[in-house]
Amino acid sequence: VRVVLQWDGPTLEPLGNLSRTVTIAANDEARVDWRVKAVAPGEAVVRVKALTDEESDAVQMAVPVYVHGLLKMEALTGVLRPDSRSARIQIRVPAERRVADTRLEVRFSPTLAGAMVDALPYLVHYPYGCTEQTLNRFLPTVIVQNILKRMDLDLQSIRTKRTNLNPQELGDDAQRAKQWNRSDRNPVFDEREVQRMVRQGVKALTEMQLSDGGWGWFSGFGERSDPHTTALVVHGLQLARANRVALVPGVLERGIQWLRRYQEEQVRRLKNAPSQTHPYKPYADNRDALVFMVLVDADVLNADMLHFLDRDRNHLSVYAKSLFGLALHKIGERDKLAMILRNIEQYLVEDDENQTAYLKLPESTAWWFWYGSETEANASYLKLLARTAPKSRKASRLVKYLLNNRKHATYWNSTRDTAICIEALAEYLTASGEDQPNLTIEIWIDGQKRKQVHVDRSNLFSFDNTFVLQGDELTSGEHTIELRKAGAGPLYFNAYLTNFTKEDPITRAGLEIKVRRKYYKLVRVDKSVPVSGGRGQVINQRVEKYRRVPLLNLATLKSGDLVEIEVDLELLLGEGIPFLFPQREARPYESSEPHLEIGALRVEAVEALLGGRTRLLVTTLRALQERAPIPAELA
CATH class of the missing domain: 1.50.10.20 (Glycosyltransferase)
Structure with a gap:
């Protein structure tokens, strides 16, 4: 069989011969892999043809091609108390980015x-x-x-x-x-x-x-x-x-x-x-x-x-x-x-x-x-x-x-x-006294004054409280943003740096909401357990079991590998906030015995919700499908 890979559009480039010849026995199958390089974002219409002198076949599908990167926003916040005169925040603009998508916005106000x-x-x-x-x-x-x-x-x-x-x-x-x-x-x-x-x-x-x-x-x-x-x-x-x-x-x-x-x-x-x-x-x-x-x-x-x-x-x-x-x-x-x-x-x-x-x-x-x-x-x-x-x-x-x-x-x-x-x-x-502001506010970028505005009670609801740099106005590297004020009153400010970053790896960032993900490769482990046979005899039965191996480099993954992604909810919501209901069944790679899955709503779970002790319930699809109504006494 001559197997040919083709595509439409400028999104991909070949990294080898796109035509292969393979021998396949009757009632058998074969797998053919190609490596290609993604060179432009868009959609590639990919076709694979299997050609013989008697019968042939083909399949076509549209495949999205993405740039390695994402639109990332870094948020920073601060306040100048009435007795303070200046505050600084540091930002870093990555060199690997789409320059046109870079934006720095600083907003400020003498009152919230x-x-x-x-x-x-x-x-x-x-x-x-x-x-x-x-x-x-x-x-x-x-x-x-x-x-x-x-x-x-x-x-x-x-x-x-x-x-x-x-x-x-x-x-x-x-x-x-x-x-x-x-x-x-x-x-x-x-x-x-x-x-x-x-x-x-x-x-x-x-x-x-x-x-x-x-x-x-x-x-x-x-x-x-x-x-x-x-x-x-x-x-x-x-x-x-x-x-x-x-x-x-x-x-x-x-x-x-x-x-x-x-x-x-x-x-x-x-x-x-x-x-x-x-x-x-x-x-x-x-x-x-x-x-x-x-x-x-x-x-x-x-x-x-x-x-x-x-x-x-x-x-x-x-x-x-x-x-x-x-x-x-x-x-x-x-x-x-x-x-x-x-x-x-x-x-x-x-x-x-x-x-x-x-x-x-x-x-x-x-x-x-x-x-x-x-x-x-x-x-x-x-x-x-x-x-x-x-x-x-x-x-x-x-x-x-x-x-x-x-x-x-x-x-x-x-x-x-x-x-x-x-x-x-x-x-x-x-x-x-925030209803009587009398401030002169200056914004300095890397030691240069870029904006000055005076705020008092006459223009409190109409002054310009935004400073923006876009595209090539913001160069790669470290930058210092300094806010200075003279006069009476506090100053509240936020800075938002947005980039389409192409860093590898992409650095983490977050304010208030933070999610930590851990990646594991699941490696199959041969294991059998003694069970009772149909005639009462003891037989060894193979069971599905996996060993978790931490993945420090996702590039080591191969097609067909099993991966588990673990999200740290407590980091997101705070310690003690997540509430598992019902207790999940043990996974095959865990040594503990499976927990009993409870279909009905448990008193503890309902009490945790009504008592305000939890903001998140983690459950299973099966448990939701088999749930029972709340008992009348509890309702």
């Missing part, structure tokens, strides 16, 4: 909290109905608009030209807004629209107030006043009044009186606990901390509840500890406040690489209750830091964490936590 304005259209256009959502429709917008007005900004002028104040987001600002479905009509820049929203919101909340002075979930016929909902509405109306919103006389005062009566009843129950006289409760709870904070803001201080909350602070959630801390700061209880801050900081995790900080809530936290919300807990802690340490490193890192963990690009999980985050970011923006 200012990016909160992007969430306001979501709150405004959400289809509201309940009491809480009615409040959230107008209150965050009023808070942010008053900050902008105090900055003496021309709202109409910045309405059409806005800078993306989050330097972590790439791309054209207007295009990103379009992709994320941001509203073209952000009400924060329209005073008349905000006034109309306020009138509607105050009117609706007034009508929802029940006859006893409290509020329920929907406040319709047969509704009962709820302490949690009432506390949220009273707190919101307090903020509204502080932001010059006119309220109907008596509405706020009646709500405060309802909370006052509720708190007095809880104190009575706590005092009944030692004698177990009904009704009683043993500890002050999370709702007591919320109500206490709201009443303290109304200048109502119950000394007994203060004592019980301080006594039972270890029974409070981390979220409630922050609420209690806000009240302690208001009444000037410095020693108790210092203790609460130390209690909260036990759960604080700081990421130096990404300059973020967050509260890692205990595994026992009931995430399905309001006080188990991770987002709201971090936002409340930010409010506390805005009052106790507004210019601290952990406060600015917490702001960055909250922005990075918006679940829907511009807003968080719901109207509730979005409103709470905006409230916290607004308070931080004012307390830290």
